[in-house]
Amino acid sequence: MARDERTILHCDMDAFYASVEQRDNPDLSGVPVLVGGDRKRGVVCACSYEARPFGVRSGMAMARALQLCPQARVLPVRMERYRQVSERIFEIFHQYSDLVEPLSVDEAFIDVTASRRLLGDGPEIAASIRQTVRDELDLPVSVGVAPNKFLAKLCSGEAKPDGIHVLETGDVEGYLAPLPLGRIWGLGPRGVEKLRRHGCRTVADALRLTPDRLRALFGVQGDRLYNLLRGQDDRPVDPGRERKSVGAEETFMTDLVDLQDLERQLWRLADQVSRRARRLGLGGTVVTVKLKGADRTVRTRSHSFSEVVDQAEPMVAWAQSQLADLVGGQPVRLLGVYLAGLAPVSQLGLFARDERRRKLDRVRDSIRDRYGERGLTRASLIGLSGSVQRQADGVEDGD
Numbered sequence: 001m002a003r004d005e006r007t008i009l010h011c012d013m014d015a016f017y018a019s020v021e022q023r024d025n026p027d028l029s030g031v032p033v034l035v036g037g038d039r040k041r042g043v044v045c046a047c048s049y050e051a052r053p054f055g056v057r058s059g060m061a062m063a064r065a066l067q068l069c070p071q072a073r074v075l076p077v078r079m080e081r082y083r084q085v086s087e088r089i090f091e092i093f094h095q096y097s098d099l100v101e102p103l104s105v106d107e108a109f110i111d112v113t114a115s116r117r118l119l120g121d122g123p124e125i126a127a128s129i130r131q132t133v134r135d136e137l138d139l140p141v142s143v144g145v146a147p148n149k150f151l152a153k154l155c156s157g158e159a160k161p162d163g164i165h166v167l168e169t170g171d172v173e174g175y176l177a178p179l180p181l182g183r184i185w186g187l188g189p190r191g192v193e194k195l196r197r198h199g200c201r202t203v204a205d206a207l208r209l210t211p212d213r214l215r216a217l218f219g220v221q222g223d224r225l226y227n228l229l230r231g232q233d234d235r236p237v238d239p240g241r242e243r244k245s246v247g248a249e250e251t252f253m254t255d256l257v258d259l260q261d262l263e264r265q266l267w268r269l270a271d272q273v274s275r276r277a278r279r280l281g282l283g284g285t286v287v288t289v290k291l292k293g294a295d296r297t298v299r300t301r302s303h304s305f306s307e308v309v310d311q312a313e314p315m316v317a318w319a320q321s322q323l324a325d326l327v328g329g330q331p332v333r334l335l336g337v338y339l340a341g342l343a344p345v346s347q348l349g350l351f352a353r354d355e356r357r358r359k360l361d362r363v364r365d366s367i368r369d370r371y372g373e374r375g376l377t378r379a380s381l382i383g384l385s386g387s388v389q390r391q392a393d394g395v396e397d398g399d
């Protein structure tokens with residue numbers, strides 16, 4: 001790769017949730033594993049590579065997946081666990097560059113342009129990242145190496161499972177030409193259909209469309225599409241891509257009606273939210289409670305605090321006062337707690353008066369980090385029944 005070009009990596013863990021489960025439980029290695037909701041109304045969030053020859057994909061209804069692959073082992077989503085592993089993965093990514101842009105819990109762009117002098121070229125850095133993730137976490141990660149984000153993401157898809165795919169500038173045109181237009185980032189099924197009506201099925205077909213024609217079809221996005229079709233994408237890797245909220249939600253195995261049960265769940269979810277926020281060094285000013293009834297109607301209610309909070313108590317105190325009214329006597333299928341209006345806590349200095357409590361929180365967090373969610377728990381949580389944990393900000397693991 002020429003020295004004046006950027007080197008962008010797209011790193012994507014393979015079947016992340018399923019790989020973590022297989023690693024944590026050796027009995028599952030080599031076995032089709034589906035991670036997701038329950039067998040009746042759940043969705044597959046991740047499936048191991050052993051399940052894929054049966055036609056199982058993430059995002060599929062669990063019931064359908066089990067028709068295709070009845071011998072699969074079904075496991076609940078353990079989001080806390082995946083987040084723990086994810087934090088370590090991102091620490092590794094950060095050893096190679098400061099420019100790390102997370103796309104999800106298991107996926108990131110890394111601009112290693114400035115690291116090349118010290119750490120070697122793109123493929124060498126990619127190999128090193130893969131080896132480090134393998135050595136330290138015993139998990140597979142696929143890496144695409146290319147001059148920009150668009151191409152790097154295509155390449156990591158090409159690299160799967162457990163590989164590296166490198167695209168040099170000289171090879172871009174030939175690589176893109178035969179690709180179906182659905183592979184172009186941001187071009188949804190409707191866009192693909194529009195282009196098909198103009199006789200275009202592949203990237204090569206669409207190259208004959210002028211910028212004016214593309215603008216007529218796609219508005220301002222037409223210019224971007226014109227460039228992407230030519231493998232050009234100058235968007236920077238943006239490490240500052242900010243989180244808008246921190247949340248946790250729970251879909252219950254059986255609908256809850258008892259207010260005390262719901263309050264216990266409220267505590268547990270708020271605890272998780274506050275712990276996540278603290279781990280990120282963030283607090284928030286807006287708390288939202290979300291509730292889905294057995295009839296699937298969703299109700300939310302939000303409250304703004306006059307100052308930034310990162311602890312469960314104020315969130316629960318407010319939410320408890322709303323609960324009876326929100327529930328309205330209906331059975332509850334899902335409960336969620338979110339914290340938004342996020343800001344770094346360190347810059348606020350609001351908590352000096354709470355220093356003792358904050359120390360306690362830190363001790364609690366570290367015990368849980370070491371021993372898991374059950375390592376320490378509020379007295380009121382003991383005796384909770386099992387339920388399906390869902391990731392609050394995007395349920396699917398993808399690949």
Ligand SMILES: [Mg+2]
Pocket residue numbers: 012013014015016106107397398399
């Ligand atoms: Mg992945």
